[in-house]
Amino acid sequence: QVQPVESGGGLVQAGGSLRLSCAASGRTFSNYAMGWFRQAPGKEREFVAAISWSGARTIYADSVKDRFTLSRDNLKNTLYLQMNSLKPEDTAVYYCAARYPMYGSISATGSDFRYWGQGTQVTVSS
Numbered sequence: 001q002v003q004p005v006e007s008g009g010g011l012v013q014a015g016g017s018l019r020l021s022c023a024a025s026g027r028t029f030s031n032y033a034m035g036w037f038r039q040a041p042g043k044e045r046e047f048v049a050a051i052s053w054s055g056a057r058t059i060y061a062d063s064v065k066d067r068f069t070l071s072r073d074n075l076k077n078t079l080y081l082q083m084n085s086l087k088p089e090d091t092a093v094y095y096c097a098a099r100y101p102m103y104g105s106i107s108a109t110g111s112d113f114r115y116w117g118q119g120t121q122v123t124v125s126s
Contacts (some may be wrong), residue, residue: 094119
């Protein structure tokens with residue numbers, strides 16, 4: 001079992017950058033595929049990016065492709081989401097999640113993720 005805890009959110013102007021971190025407790029962090037999702041006010045949660053348990057493979061939503069980069073450091077039990085060229089439409093609460101079961105394949109489907117963090121707010125001003 002892992003417990004994700006997000007950090008790094010904040011207020012940034014359009015065109016700016018932020019790096020979100022997700023620290024996950026538990027010695028088995030490296031065994032889980034991980035993902036980021038986001039939810040804007042009045043909208044449904046949507047997929048942002050995901051990474052395989054080894055870190056060898058990543059997938060991105062079309063809306064963030066070429067702007068966001070997902071990586072992980074399994075020695076530090078930490079996931080990183082580098083967000084560049086931010087747009088006002090990126091404003092949302094961002095959630096880090098761990099896929100279930102261990103060694104599960106990479107996924108963009110929220111229901112495949114069992115362990116969720118509390119979220120971190122990202123606000124992009126125009």
